[in-house]
Amino acid sequence: MEHPLPHRVSRLCGATLPDGAVVDIDIGRRDGHAVVTAIRPGFPSGELADTAIDLRGFVVLTAPAEPHAHLDKALSWDVLNPPFGDLGAAVESWRGGSAGLTEESFHRRATAAAAALLRNGTTAIRTHADILGGPDPLRGIRAIDRVRRELAGLLDIEIVALTPPTAEAALLDAALEAGADLVGGAPHLAPDPAAEVERLLTIAEAHGIGADLHVDEFLDGDHHTLAHFAERVRDWPSTRTRTAGHCCRLGTMDAAELAELLPAVARSGLGIVSLPITNLYLQGWDRPVATPRGLTALSALLAAGVPVAAGADNVRDPFNPVGRSDALETASLLITAGHLPPAQAVHLVTDGARAVLGLPAAGVRVGARAELLAVRGTGLLDIVANAPADRIVIRDGAIVSISRTDHRTAIFAELEFS
Template identity: 30%
Template structure:
């Protein structure tokens, strides 16, 4: 479809998910326009003027002199928000493939790759490549975790700040530190907190179950509170039901009366815990106003690789399982690795899904395409027919958790940052790649050509 070059035009006959519409004061669209509860789409005409959504109407009469495009009921979404990524690790698979596919092997490979290659040029080019992909696919805002231990923060955060300035106006970028929480117990932890504050980022880290956990968490909250930083943690990325760092983070949020936004990612172990333990954690998470982001594609790839974890998911005794598994050269995973998305969302916890790792030892695949994230999440996490309720998980909800009230929604007076799909219904949208989507930024169609992998070839043999 060809988008007019004029500053004033209409998009006619657009299917818009009702949950993504933000109405202005006094504005109504009426319940009668909702097509049906399974496909919660409104048939609307969208007026765009000077890069802004000027009005949303039904069956608008458009003067002949004003250009219009008939979308023939193709779906229109706001641009995506990718709440949890790892741009600094991205696109290292070609030189550091994780053939074992386990979490431990991924840690070792990333550590080795970082020591050998992660100078400013290497990090810049791979991060920039990821941003090019994200932008072309229709992402408007993105948060990336940054490996920050052993002096890497100085290199990678300088790269991040340069890219943030270069992409200003196209992508809103946020950085989060990533270190084990015990890192914050020493002087280097305070230095890192200052570096994150200077970069305008979020303080974050990896809590692990240990006897000193509460003291480590308290220290992070103190550092964040002193600098007025939001917090973002990797929590319980395992199949071990004894991992309950999410509960400890929620309790600390309440204990410190923390007023900033806390986001916790992964939370995989929640799905293998007894119901009464799950309820304790969810109640605390809701009370603490914590946002949860699940990473279904990466966790599907990484989790349940270890035969020992199967004891949590099958009824047979572990000895019998191991004896059975030993007969075969490889093993089919029994567990999808995702957290309890439905239970969290139905409990009123802000719940999002995001890309996580792309083409690195933690996840061999991915292209920074949030539509792929949503599509795969719908299948992995059984979104079933409630697609319209879940599409906020890659738009409005992560935008709110990142502090962007005008991003990730469609409404009068908001920027015309939109994605136009040929798919007319969710069944069509989720069945084909939608590679021919049109991405509008301030009402103008952008170049959606993806960067060529060959751009990074020389980094593979560096």
């Protein structure tokens, strides 16, 4: 039976968990939210109730959260036709090309990018949006705020005002009025990185809000700012967001320097966000032999007890020409390039990402929010390896997206059509 979407459900039957257990999952309402109320061994048979969903042959995960998107830049590669190149080339290409992009262009591309994330299972997004140059610097932020309002009930979207060093405080104030929730920026690109960290965090404090900064997105150099960021926010209220994205320089620090820095990061309450697909593309262009990779020190951060998440970052824009807007793509890269075990890689794009974003706990646990992703497959490694398109996305206990595929292959023609 076909149901209109969103379609609220009360039970998921025969679902496979990442540990291989097959269960039925009951969903109810508590304090205005859908939560998991019971989990029991499940092997459905016979007719199911109208609000029950047969998930035999599907693996069920906590719905992914995207901790670091750029919805304003997304899908602009074909529009801008930028050169291939490193971070500096991408920044220059975007600065020049974005001047010709209208608010409607930002809205159209951001809507398409958000819809792709939702189809693939993501139910919460934190996106950076540039304070642009020119006479209308807030048009990207306004466009994404409009997308947020249009997709309310399907996706949660949080906006970070990505602030250039040249932007005056009054312009950042206006960005927050236009819909931004957090202060952002890239201090390592400023003439005085430490002063830029101080400036941005002071503005955040004045507004009583958090900060999500691009931090140390380079492989070599002593102008890294993570230590300053950590020290500066150590005494912030525990509920105030403090997030550091990229942190590529950690991946090239020697062991002694890293060991000295990580305890301070852990004490600060900072969440670290790794962006494998973009930083694998952007970093290392200057070393064609034994090219270093642009990932942060994932294993060391996790061992130190630092909250870590991972995201897709840029999707088909000057900073990354590819990308599927799929958390399973990010998880796969964490395994192959980051050397994380599959369960840990998936954690960084699901429960770990939700924790860094400050979202309520979700997933297949009694009392957790019913934010779930069901992917057709035999087990956790199977769905990460194959990233099947057959998916059912559940937000707040309701199905908000269903994707199905149909395979017809010549070798099986007699079986399929006889």
